[in-house]
Amino acid sequence: MSTLLAISLTTGLLSGIWGWVAVSLGLLSWAGFLGCTSYFASPTQGVKGLGISxxxxxxxxxxxxxxxxxxxxxxxxxxxxxxxxxxSFFMCIQAKKQWLSFIPGTFIGACATFAASGNWQLVIPSLLIGGVFGYLMKASGVWLQARSQSKGALPQTTL
Incomplete structure (x- = not known):
């Protein structure tokens, strides 16, 4: 199985779960998808990329x-x-600090806040949980791809 297919499968499954979680918790599903997108777009991946995002x-x-x-x-x-x-100048110049280096992530957070009419109490948990879902989508997809490769590499036996 290709990495793209594996990530697509886990992203599809976890997107549906995120939709249910968002509605169940009264969160903004679209803001969660922005958090997820922020992680996927981050040039740094893994736990560090999630933190930066x-x-x-x-x-x-x-x-x-x-x-x-x-x-x-x-x-x-x-x-x-x-x-x-x-x-906007400060939103960009803060990228001098490694943990604030992903400028699009900053603009994503700002845009979500503007779109929610400043309701940061709703935006923050939506972005954070959405970001974690993004991490899980990719990590589980990479795991699934590796798992499918290891099973395919086993020697064939006849019974």
Missing amino acids: LLTNLAGVGWALVIIYGSQWFGNEIIGYVLTAMV
Whole structure:
């Protein structure tokens, strides 16, 4: 079995389970899929990649809240745009730190927060659990592929 097929199978199965978990816990299924996507897109994989993906998602939530509440506080549309520009700069420059190096993960977290109208209490667990599901999708797919190869490599015997 190819790695792609194995990951596709486990991703399909776990996506259905995630949908049920999200509804059961009252989470945002789409935000969970963003967390999952963030892990899959991260250039670093494994547990370290999951950590980087989750931390950048959380940083993005925080930056979005700075934009949302800062814009409300200033109450001026032009100042809101300036604040957005400044925060976007910081969202990128934070990548100098290894654990915050995945810039798309930061923007994913921010976009999820904007899409949820700033409801970070719902976005954060959705992103985090979704990220863990992404990790499990890939790890279980890699395991399945390796398992299928080892079984195929066994010598054939006749009975």
